[in-house]
Amino acid sequence: KLYxxxxxxFAKSKQLTVVGCQFTEFLLESEEDGQGYLEDLVKDIVQWLNASSGMKPERSLQNNGLLTTLSQHYFLFIGTLSCHPHGVKMLEKCSVFQCLLNLCSLKNQDHLLKLTVSSLDYSRDGLARVILSKILTAATDACRLYATKHLRVLLRANVEFFNN
Incomplete structure (x- = not known):
């Protein structure tokens, strides 16, 4: 919550985020103890995501707060996790993908959905692609347009699933 x-x-915000992503990668490669710390981190992110569904409104989840706090960088951690098979398993185990799917059906969550589209790794078949598909079909016009433009970026980057 502090982060x-x-x-x-904040003077060291960029450094904190870079170190957070590196620490996440380190925990992904670590043994059992590290996996426990990683699970705690992911559970904290899940609590934060659940708060965005309106159950517990917090400053960092409101439009202005999201734009002005490091809460938006949680999506970088989610993206880092989605790039690794162990990270994907952790995201599934802690219900992060389910939280993101739930956000897809909520109104006025464009800012969170755009961060979701930009951060996930779509190079493997799985729930990240399901979320992208849901945003492409069910979200607002602005989100659908953003997701479509992101598909163009993925195509230019030669992401694997476009070759199939």
Whole structure:
């Protein structure tokens, strides 16, 4: 919670985020003890995501807060996890993908859906692609347009699933 409430203009915000992503990668490669810490981190992110569904409104989940706090960088951690097979398993185990799917059906969550589209790894078949598909078909016009433009970026980057 402390990380998510720090302002983006905090002097060391970029360093904290880079270290957070590197620490996430380190925990992905670690043994059992590290996996426990990683699970704790992911569960904290799940609590944060659940709060965005309106059950527990927090400053960092409101439009202005999301734009001005490090809470938006949680999606970088989710993206880092989605790039690794162990990370995908952890995201599934802790219900992160389910939380993201739930966000797809909520109104006025464009900012969170756009962060989701931009952060997930779509190079393997799985729930990340299901989420992208749901955003492409069920979200607002602005989200669908954003997701379509992101598909163009993925095509230009030669992401594997476009070759199939």
């Amino acid at each position: 998510a409430n720090l302002d983006l203009d």
